Amino acid sequence: MATSIKKLPEIEQVLSGNGACGGCPATMALRMVGKALGPNAIMLLTPACSVASMGMTPKLGYNWPCINITFASAGSSASGISHALEIMQEKGRIEGELPTVFSWVGDGGTYDIGFQALSAAAERNENIIHFCYNNEAYSNTGVQRSGATPRGTFTTTTPTGKRQPKKNMAHMMLEHNIPYVATATVAYPADLYDKVVKAKSIKGMKYIEILAPCYLGWQFDMPDTVQLSRMAVRSGAWLLWEAENGKISFSNPTAHFINGKKTPDQVNEYLMRQGRFSRLLQGPDAKERIAEIQGDVDREIAFMRERAKITI
Amino acid sequence: MKTAQVMMATGANAAALAVKSARVDVVPGYPITPQTSIMEAVAAMVENGELHARFIPVEGEHSVLAAAVAASAAGARVFTATSANGLLYMHEVLHMASGGRLPVVLCNVNRGIFAPWTLWADHQDSFSQRDTGWIQYHCSSNQEVFNTILQAFRVAEQINIPIMVNFDGFAISHCLMPLTVPAQEDIDRFLPPHQPEWRLDPNHPSSFSNVTMASEYAPFRQMLSDDIMAAIPLVKQAAQEYKDCTGMWDGDSIETYRLDDAEVVAFAVNSMAAELKLSVDILREQGIKAGLLRPRLYVPFPTEDIIQALPENAQVMVLDRNYNFGHPGGILAAELKSVLFGRRNDVIVKNRVMGIGGIDLTRRFMAEQILEMMDDKKGLL
């Protein structure tokens, strides 16, 4: 059973008055992360919306020590901090419980420029949590495509709609044989909270990816963030799962789609709510292209269903 | 002074022993010839417990320095090493280290840069990183490599500026020379534990290297520029106190040899400058009043010390092991001329580029070059 949302800790690590857009999914998710991690943590950020949101020097909207690092470097810099803390503790220079070291990075800094360093950190099984808040584009630089941008999406660098499907990044992290991988999204805050609490208790590499519907890039109305997040899950376009030591389990409603008790909603309703697909939906080949996207969604569900059967 | 240990060691081993003597906490590393031997030696010392530190075998040099700066921000004493393309790959993070005021010490084992590939020494790699805001030492012997790494930690941690300690691939990194390792007690007296004024600490949440407006950014940059200039007295003090603690001396911002009455002055860095002392002797035997001025510091450029040290009406022969593309000669000559201009108009500067990609620079060859340059009107670049 997921923790009831009414029972979440009152602590707020995301302070009021920061620079995020109204309805920003990344900030909503970070708020849940803050409740789960508490104040004893060190945060790393790569250039992204979350940096633009945190406030400018000398102000800071996140109640952690925060370090801004080079874009490609979340995996390596978090490793550096984790090792530094451990050796300083061994040498008696710092005392008490070691802080959680976590990176808060967009899909650009995770799927693309940061992929190499992240993969290497996972392979070394570093004691860190890498969060990817996935808004499926480079939002901070004005919505360009990333490796997380789904097929059919219009961005400023895919003006006729992206032709390639997105990567399954969380699955790739799973194949690094790390102790914990999870996916989440803002419409299911308790699910996210529980996953972060679990990640915090595990030593070694943890990867949590949070789907973050961004009104600016996805082109929907600012107050509808949570609704879009829920539609993504209900249509199967985003799957909620976690893997502890390689053993995959699914949260509801994804679990129902996997075991066949329910069928997900058709993806076109979810697509129609988003301006980033509107040109595609209005085009002469709309049917084929929606079918392609539905095919991508169906394939991921089928793939994860089969992958979950491997438990050794 | 306690009893020191004397041994034979390569430059790479000298560097690794200095890392141990400095009681470094974290060493991220990635192999590249000729630096690799340093990382191998450090990894072995960590593995066998000789050095109580963490070695992080990351997947590339951009990550090496990204791990290094972050570990430094967390409060650790951090060392790493690289060469040539590894240094170039770090370029973005070199700026983060200096702008973030993180006192990492990095050994760059000089090697010519790609393309085409070469494995052997020249100075294009370190000189091309001049404007990254790092202090740069250049060393001419294995002992100096050892001594300088300890001095570099001292200076870096005093002013929160990262320091690059450069020395030549193979001629220094792979050649055995006698090495004196002072007693740990003497080194500890010279280099106190790292106590950063600031570190990533959940008890004091604050942001690091966040977005700044120009009104904040500009003063940060000015401070960095001012503090790099202010490093010269600290470099001198470190050299002097290191001498007091260990008895060893390699020069401070500059090193000179038979310079006082010299009419012809050889001007060069790294291992070729050690060999040049012998060229100076050859020229002296032929009745030429030759001398040597070796900048030990490249950044900050030791302007005042050079201006004071150069004898009147000297002909300065700058031997550059690098190219200053877009200009006819090398980078060191351009640096020297820029500081002499208007202040030492009595001095003549001549320049040749040599030793590129590891071409051997013998005492005789360089003595002949200097002789030719004395007659060479074209050398007056």
Ligand SMILES: Cc1ncc(C[n+]2csc(CCOP(=O)(O)OP(=O)(O)O)c2C)c(N)n1
């Ligand atoms: C090395 C480097 N290249 C490019 C940039 C420019 N840049 C800043 S933020 C950004 C996109 C960030 O995208 P993502 O990680 O998805 O985060 P989001 O903006 O969506 O929150 C880019 C390309 C940079 N800062 N550094």
Ligand code: SF4
């Ligand atoms: S552009 Fe999107 S991700 Fe970025 S701050 Fe605004 S809502 Fe958040």
